[in-house]
Amino acid sequence: MDILMEEVFIEQIIIYGSVLILCAITIYFYVRNKKVISKETEKKVAIAKEEGLFEPISLHPYIDLNMCIGSAACIEDCPEKDIIGIANGKATVINTSNCIGHGACFHGCPVEAISLRIGTETRGVDLPHVNEIFETNTKGVYIAGELGGMGLIKNSVEQGKQAVENIIKSKKVKVPNVIDIGIIGAGPAGISATLAAKKHGLTSVTLEQDSLGGTVYTFPRQKIVMTAPMDLPLYGKVKLYETSKDELLKLWEKVIKAHDIEIKENTKAENINLLNNNTFKITTNKGEEYICNNILLAIGRRGSPRKLNIPGENSMKVAYRLIESERIKNKKIMVVGGGDSAIETVLLLKDTNNVTLSYRKDKFSRLKPKNREKIMGAIEKNTIQVLLNSNLTSINDTSVLVNFGENKPPKIVDNDLVYIFAGGELPTAFLQKAGVEITKRFGYIMKKHK
């Protein structure tokens, strides 16, 4: 009996001991894994700070550390890479300046520890004054979409539609021979507003400085994520949670065509003036004028690229951003500029094309360290040509003319494509000219769980 008990006792010790050892091993690996993840995240944060990617540019997640349980759901849901990581068991932001205000992290957090903010305590962001019906301080001028601070395709579509409904509710008296709404910008907000205007029988004109689709058209990647269905006027519910940029653009084009709507692409609204009879005159870069009873600004927050204003610049071979670089091969390309966008474009194109960079200064300054290192490497290996102290003076069908200042001979460079990165004009000045008041917001909360 004693021997039997002893055997049972030993057996139990072995079982419990094994379980304890297994638990200890699991805990050890769990803790070690957490430490490794923490270290990796801390390293990424340090690099982000060094490269100037840590500070947010626009809408971004703010994590309440007292509420965060480190579930990592926000990381899984974010379609971008390394915006958020886990350090010491809690979520932390990394490359915040790459955040596109998608808000998937905000929706994904199981404990509502994330709010979406614009600006930080030290870095303010200009936000126009809009009331709950999207009207600005100037009566008859409305704002929809990302310009008002709220990003995402679905939100912009919803705001475009609601802004038009609010214009109808405002019951501003119609003026004969005057367009009911002048819509500026044909991104998600402007497209939706245009469709809503048609649906409600209003006359409208939509001006787009670039191409239909707005920021969506310029996405460097195909994948688009929408956290909820969007309600597109004249179409209904669009239940595309994960789609491609092409599919979404095609859908918009189809609805616009089906309803015989014209969107004036490559037409930039340059000025909006209030006239004596409380209507507005929009003047475009093409010298056209439109008199409108109401204005809807759906111009996003990315502004307009600055032009060089040289002969040939309006040719089809000139672009102000790079889209789908992998499709561009065996071309003679001139990239103009010396900032990170120009350098990143050169780096993306140089392996499959013959790339020349023209920069007006004698050296690069304020580049991200990684870009500096890569561009210097490319110059050393002669995989690109760099023309410093140079200015493009004209663009022709098969070449460009580059000037190097007085007493130096100009150079004709064979060319198929030109990319210009000469900075941008922010929408702020345009808005102020239109009489819209703007305030700098520091860490303003755009969306918070209730």
Ligand SMILES: Cc1cc2nc3c(=O)[nH]c(=O)nc-3n(C[C@H](O)[C@H](O)[C@H](O)COP(=O)(O)OP(=O)(O)OC[C@H]3O[C@@H](n4cnc5c(N)ncnc54)[C@H](O)[C@@H]3O)c2cc1C
């Ligand atoms: C890389 C990237 C990826 C993204 N991915 C997603 C995603 O997967 N899902 C999602 O929901 N959101 C995503 N977003 C955010 C989304 O694209 C924006 O929130 C949305 O496009 C905002 O729509 P909008 O109509 O307000 O402005 P925009 O799309 O920016 O459109 C504004 C338009 O106005 C035009 N314009 C400006 N000034 C003038 C002028 N003076 N005259 C005429 N036209 C003018 C511009 O050319 C532009 O076409 C992403 C953003 C980026 C940058």
